[in-house]
Amino acid sequence: MSVTIKDVAAGAGVGIATVSRVFNGSGPVGAATRERVLAAARELGYRPSAGARSLRGRGGGGVGLVLPDLTDPFAAELAEGVLAAARDLGEHVVIDLSGGDAAREAAIVGRFLERRLEGVVAVPCGESAPWAEAARAAGLVFAERVARGVPGVPGVLADDATGVRHLTEYLAGLGHRRIAYLGAAAPGGEPDVRERAFRAALTRLGLAVPESLLVPARPNRDSAYAAAAGLLQSRDDVTAVLAAGHLLGEAAVLVARELDLRVPADVSIAMVDDVPWAELCDPPLTAVARPARAMGRRACELVLRDPARRGHAPEPLPAELVVRGSCGPPRGARAGR
Amino acid sequence: MSVTIKDVAAGAGVGIATVSRVFNGSGPVGAATRERVLAAARELGYRPSAGARSLRGRGGGGVGLVLPDLTDPFAAELAEGVLAAARDLGEHVVIDLSGGDAAREAAIVGRFLERRLEGVVAVPCGESAPWAEAARAAGLVFAERVARGVPGVPGVLADDATGVRHLTEYLAGLGHRRIAYLGAAAPGGEPDVRERAFRAALTRLGLAVPESLLVPARPNRDSAYAAAAGLLQSRDDVTAVLAAGHLLGEAAVLVARELDLRVPADVSIAMVDDVPWAELCDPPLTAVARPARAMGRRACELVLRDPARRGHAPEPLPAELVVRGSCGPPRGARAGR
DNA sequence: CGGATGCGTGGAAACGTTTCCAGAAGGAGG
DNA sequence: CCTCCTTCTGGAAACGTTTCCACGCATCCG
Numbered sequence: 047m048s049v050t051i052k053d054v055a056a057g058a059g060v061g062i063a064t065v066s067r068v069f070n071g072s073g074p075v076g077a078a079t080r081e082r083v084l085a086a087a088r089e090l091g092y093r094p095s096a097g098a099r100s101l102r103g104r105g106g107g108g109v110g111l112v113l114p115d116l117t118d119p120f121a122a123e124l125a126e127g128v129l130a131a132a133r134d135l136g137e138h139v140v141i142d143l144s145g146g147d148a149a150r151e152a153a154i155v156g157r158f159l160e161r162r163l164e165g166v167v168a169v170p171c172g173e174s175a176p177w178a179e180a181a182r183a184a185g186l187v188f189a190e191r192v193a194r195g196v197p198g199v200p201g202v203l204a205d206d207a208t209g210v211r212h213l214t215e216y217l218a219g220l221g222h223r224r225i226a227y228l229g230a231a232a233p234g235g236e237p238d239v240r241e242r243a244f245r246a247a248l249t250r251l252g253l254a255v256p257e258s259l260l261v262p263a264r265p266n267r268d269s270a271y272a273a274a275a276g277l278l279q280s281r282d283d284v285t286a287v288l289a290a291g292h293l294l295g296e297a298a299v300l301v302a303r304e305l306d307l308r309v310p311a312d313v314s315i316a317m318v319d320d321v322p323w324a325e326l327c328d329p330p331l332t333a334v335a336r337p338a339r340a341m342g343r344r345a346c347e348l349v350l351r352d353p354a355r356r357g358h359a360p361e362p363l364p365a366e367l368v369v370r371g372s373c374g375p376p377r378g379a380r381a382g383r
Numbered sequence: 384m385s386v387t388i389k390d391v392a393a394g395a396g397v398g399i400a401t402v403s404r405v406f407n408g409s410g411p412v413g414a415a416t417r418e419r420v421l422a423a424a425r426e427l428g429y430r431p432s433a434g435a436r437s438l439r440g441r442g443g444g445g446v447g448l449v450l451p452d453l454t455d456p457f458a459a460e461l462a463e464g465v466l467a468a469a470r471d472l473g474e475h476v477v478i479d480l481s482g483g484d485a486a487r488e489a490a491i492v493g494r495f496l497e498r499r500l501e502g503v504v505a506v507p508c509g510e511s512a513p514w515a516e517a518a519r520a521a522g523l524v525f526a527e528r529v530a531r532g533v534p535g536v537p538g539v540l541a542d543d544a545t546g547v548r549h550l551t552e553y554l555a556g557l558g559h560r561r562i563a564y565l566g567a568a569a570p571g572g573e574p575d576v577r578e579r580a581f582r583a584a585l586t587r588l589g590l591a592v593p594e595s596l597l598v599p600a601r602p603n604r605d606s607a608y609a610a611a612a613g614l615l616q617s618r619d620d621v622t623a624v625l626a627a628g629h630l631l632g633e634a635a636v637l638v639a640r641e642l643d644l645r646v647p648a649d650v651s652i653a654m655v656d657d658v659p660w661a662e663l664c665d666p667p668l669t670a671v672a673r674p675a676r677a678m679g680r681r682a683c684e685l686v687l688r689d690p691a692r693r694g695h696a697p698e699p700l701p702a703e704l705v706v707r708g709s710c711g712p713p714r715g716a717r718a719g720r
Numbered sequence: 721c722g723g724a725t726g727c728g729t730g731g732a733a734a735c736g737t738t739t740c741c742a743g744a745a746g747g748a749g750g
Numbered sequence: 751c752c753t754c755c756t757t758c759t760g761g762a763a764a765c766g767t768t769t770c771c772a773c774g775c776a777t778c779c780g
Contacts, residue, residue, distance in 0.1 A: 048499070048520075050766055061730040066768060073769090074727055091516065096498045097443055098766035100434045101735050116463050117659075122453040129453075129480050138494060141478045143466050157475060160433045162385070179428065183385070299663060322454075323660030326636060387736055398760040403738060410739090411758060435736035438765050 049090045057086035069094055100162065109346060110158035110166040110184075111141045112151060119321040120292065120338050121169065124189060127342025128167050135350050137164065148172030155180050165349030167342070168193075185349040189341055200359050202345040206318065207243040209334035209365030213288060213316055214247035216332075216367060221375045222286040222314065223253065226277055228270070228298060229290025230260035240290050240318060259284060263294055270297035278305055278313070285376035289317035292324075292333075299327060310374035320368050329371035336365045386427045394423035406431055437499070446683060447495035447503040447521075448478045449488060456658040457629070457675045458506065461526060464679025465504050472687050474501065485509025492517050502686030504679070505530075522686040526678055537696050539682040543655065544580040546671035546702030550625060550653055551584035553669075553704060558712045559623040559651065560590065563614055565607070565635060566627030567597035577627050577655060596621060600631055607634035615642055615650070622713035626654035629661075629670075636664060647711035657705050666708035673702045 055062040060079060067073040068083045075083075086092075100106020109132050113121045125141070132139045140161060144151035148171060155176040158166055165185030170177065174195030180186045181199050192201035217225050227244050231237045237245070245255050259281070263273035274297035277284065289295035295317030299309070307313050309329055317324075320335035340363055348355060392399040397416060404410040405420045412420075423429075437443020446469050450458045462478070469476045477498060481488035485508060492513040495503055502522030507514065511532030517523045518536050529538035554562050564581050568574045574582070582592050596618070600610035611634040614621065626632035632654030636646070644650050646666055654661075657672035678700055685692060 048766095052766080055730095062767085063730060063732095063769080064728085067729090070768080073729090076728060079728080091520075093493075093497045093520070095438075095766055096494075097434045097437045098735090099768075101432075101438055101737085101766080102768045103735085106434055116453065116459045116466075117456065119454065119456070122459045126453050126480065129478065133479065138477050138498065139479065140475050141466065142470065142476065143463065156430075157433075160430045161475070162432055162434060183428070183430070296659075296663060303665065322633075323663050326633060326660050327663055328640065328665040385736095389736080392760095399737085400739080400760060400762095401758085404759090407738080411756095413758060416758080432736055435765090436738075438736080438767085439738045440765085 048095075049092050051092070051094070053090055054083065054087045054092045057090055058082045106162055106164075107136075108138045108140060108161065108163045109350065110155075110161070110163045110168075111139055112144055112154050112158075112166065112168040112170070113141070114144050114146045114169060114171055116143060118292075120190075120319055120336065123338035124169070124342040124345075127339035127344075128189075128346040129342075130339070131343040131346035132350070135347070137350060144171055146171045152176040159183050165346075167345045167349055185353060187345045187349040189345040200348060200355070202341050202348065202360060203362045204336035204341060204365045205362035206240050206334075206336070206365060207246075207362075209318060209336070209367065210240045210243040210288075210290075211247040212367045213318070213332075213334055214244055215251065216369070217286045217288065217314065217316065217373060218248075218251050218253065220286075220314070220373060223376070224256065224259065224281075224283045225286045225288055226256075226259040226261060226281065226284045227288050227290065228261050228263055228273055228277065228294045229265065230262045232262045235262075244288065263290075263297075265291050265293050267293060267297070270294045271300065274298045274301040278302060278307065284313065286314040286316070286373065289315065292317055292319035292321045295319070295324075295331060295333070299331070309372050311377060314373035314376070316373050318365075324368075324370065327372070331372045332370045333368050334365050335368050337363050385432075386429050388429070388431070390427055391420065391424045391429045394427055395419045443499055443501075444474050445498065445500045446474055446476050446687065447492075447498070447500045447505075448476055449481055449491050449495075449503065449505040449507070450478070451481050451483045451506060451508055453480060455629075457527070457656055457673065460675035461506070461679035461682075464676035464681075465526075465683040466679075467676070468680040468683035469687070472684070474687060481508055483508045489513040496520050502683075504682045504686055522690060524682045524686040526682040537685060537692070539678050539685065539697060540699045541673035541678060541702045542699035543577050543671075543673070543702060544699075546655060546673070546704065547577045547580040547625070547627075548584040549704045550655070550669075550671055551581055552588065553706070554623045554625065554651065554653065554710060555585075555588050555590065557623075557651070557710060560713070561593065561596065561618075561620045562623045562625055563593075563596040563598060563618065563621045564625050564627065565598050565600055565610055565614065565631045566602065567599045569599045572599075581625065600627075600634075602628050602630050604630060604634070607631045608638065611635045611638040615639060615644065621650065623651040623653070623710065626652065629654055629656035629658045632656070632661075632668060632670070636668070646709050648714060651710035651713070653710050655702075661705075661707065664709070668709045669707045670705050671702050672705050674700050 051062050051065050055065045065083050067075050068080050111128050116122050142154045151172045167187050169190045170193035177193050177196040186199050188201035230241050248255050261273045261277050263269050270293045278301050287298045289298050298315050316332040318334045320333040324331040324333045388399050388402050392402045402420050404412050405417050448465050453459050479491040488509045504524050506527045507530035514530050514533040523536050525538035567578050585592050598610045598614050600606050607630045615638050624635045626635050635652050653669040655671045657670040661668040661670045
């Protein structure tokens with residue numbers, strides 16, 4: 047069927063070992079011989095089989111990438127970073143999407159392990175079980191967030207805490223006192239890094255933490271929209287909304303428009319995650335930019351080239367506050383809706 | 384290093400053939416034996432090696448996916464379609480980005496061929512050379528656009544022609560007579576499907592084709608912005624802009640805002656490609672929605688399961704006009720800028 | 721001039737799996 | 751009781767590569 051190293055060897059009148067040496071540059075080969083081998087290979091259209099090659103040597107390399115989805119611009123950019131790093135290091139990338147489903151995620155990781163990949167980069171959604179095995183069998187690095195209950199696996203994270211703190215301080219500095227936080231943990235759930243940073247920032251500023259303005263929402267369009275609508279319809283006293291993710295920010299923008307609220311005159315809006323549309327919005331949205339591409343790149347390099355450093359969580363990468371036009375001074379409590 | 388089928392065989396006190404049969408369900412195995420094998424495998428953490436497996440049998444399967452980039456929402460959604468189809472068919476996907484660089488694209492295709500992938504799905508940017516070899520060695524299907532000079536390779540395309548025609552008719556129906564087309568071919572270059580559809584639609588409506596309003600632009604932010612700025616600054620008579628892609632539409636929106644043009648009162652804007660931010664814009668942008676996900680899915684299914692149908696170009700998938708608020712009746716020529 | 725050193729080369733083992741073939745055990749039918 | 755068939759099992763070949771080892775030959779140094 048396909049043309050093998052033997053065919054090339056026969057075509058060039060040499061042994062298979064010589065052909066292998068030509069293609070890997072591993073041993074000494076006479077110039078004339080090399081030319082003949084190359085010519086025969088070109089003529090026959092020979093391509094060494096990556097499968098057989100990996101069978102003999104080590105695992106064969108390659109990186110697995112597991113993400114919830116690709117339509118999220120942050121995830122897409124993170125993937126681009128991983129792909130760029132892998133390309134630079136000469137490795138290929140196998141990708142699959144969990145869709146936020148832990149079972150599917152576990153299945154994906156299983157397939158990756160069978161492929162004997164050198165490393166796996168994951169934005170996890172599930173819990174520890176499959177990750178523990180992956181960490182044992184291959185390199186594993188989390189990106190954006192980490193799975194709980196899997197010690198010793200490094201995570202390449204953005205410094206969300208500092209980003210949210212800066213954003214909170216910025217809003218407070220504009221004079222806002224009734225700042226809603228969109229994307230809090232469900233009642234009874236454990237608040238995440240961003241929510242804790244929001245609370246801490248308010249406290250440090252000497253402001254009360256308005257528990258009723260911490261609106262729970264899951265990061266999907268339906269939940270985000272419902273949360274934003276519930277908030278802006280019922281709470282006239284809110285003068286600023288801090289959305290904990292771009293889907294939540296999107297929902298806030300849409301709801302504000304539907305309620306004929308002017309941004310930022312009636313309500314200021316800002317969010318975590320600087321996605322392309324933030325600049326296209328009217329007014330353009332103030333946001334915390336997280337370095338998605340750099341995170342992907344770093345995660346990939348970590349998993350491929352730094353087996354020693356694995357186990358030590360690397361520094362979070364800085365998140366930058368990008369001030370645009372969607373935040374202004376508060377206008378006092380709105381009258382009615 | 385890693386645990387092999389031999390280890391499991393030894394652990395269960397059976398031969399390797401039996402272990403293989405258990406894992407593939409290929410032959411008859413006694414119930415008790417099967418249990419023992421499964422237990423040994425679980426205990427040792429055995430995973431069959433995909434590399435060795437593929438070495439023995441056929442090529443080993445898998446799909447390669449080559450795209451210019453992932454931050455383009457259309458490309459990301461297309462990729463999601465490919466991944467979904469591959470998952471349904473039990474195949475893995477290797478992905479890499481060409482960045483619009485033909486040389487890099489050729490290198491990527493070469494690596495894919497070495498991997499003995501069963502098929503390759505590509506949004507091509509380069510010309511024929513590498514694609515011809517790929518078509519010979521594996522299944523090859525183009526998506527969104529086709530490479531020139533590679534006959535016999537099917538392309539899963541959107542029906543851009545009909546989409547642009549509907550859009551043109553819609554604008555003309557609103558009364559527009561001076562419609563600019565953003566994203567034409569460079570002077571002397573060959574117009575693409577969309578441009579031809581635009582010209583044909585105008586002609587069919589009995590309108591003149593305004594050559595000076597067919598503005599050349601490449602699909603990147605710099606070129607798009609320059610083209611849009613040049614157009615809207617100099618041509619007061621333009622009442623509508625038809626952008627041939629979402630980057631061009633984005634540029635038109637930004638330039639219109641900078642020039643303080645009201646949309647759609649001063650100028651109507653519409654574009655090809657319905658990206659998420661089209662709905663977030665103010666006003667929301669009218670667009671032609673192309674079924675990216677379905678295209679990816681179809682391309683993947685075609686390459687994996689329909690070797691017979693390859694060679695016949697499939698029907699283009701319908702593109703749908705999504706009317707939002709960015710187009711209205713023309714207001715006569717604008718006065719000054 | 722002889723042995724050591726070096727290079728260029730080919731043969732063969734090994735990688736982990738699937739699959740063909742043959743052997744063993746056990747029941748059924750003559 | 752012997753034979754045949756079925757069911758289960760194990761050995762071994764094959765897949766395409768890399769790499770170790772050995773061999774021939776020329777060159778160099780003593």
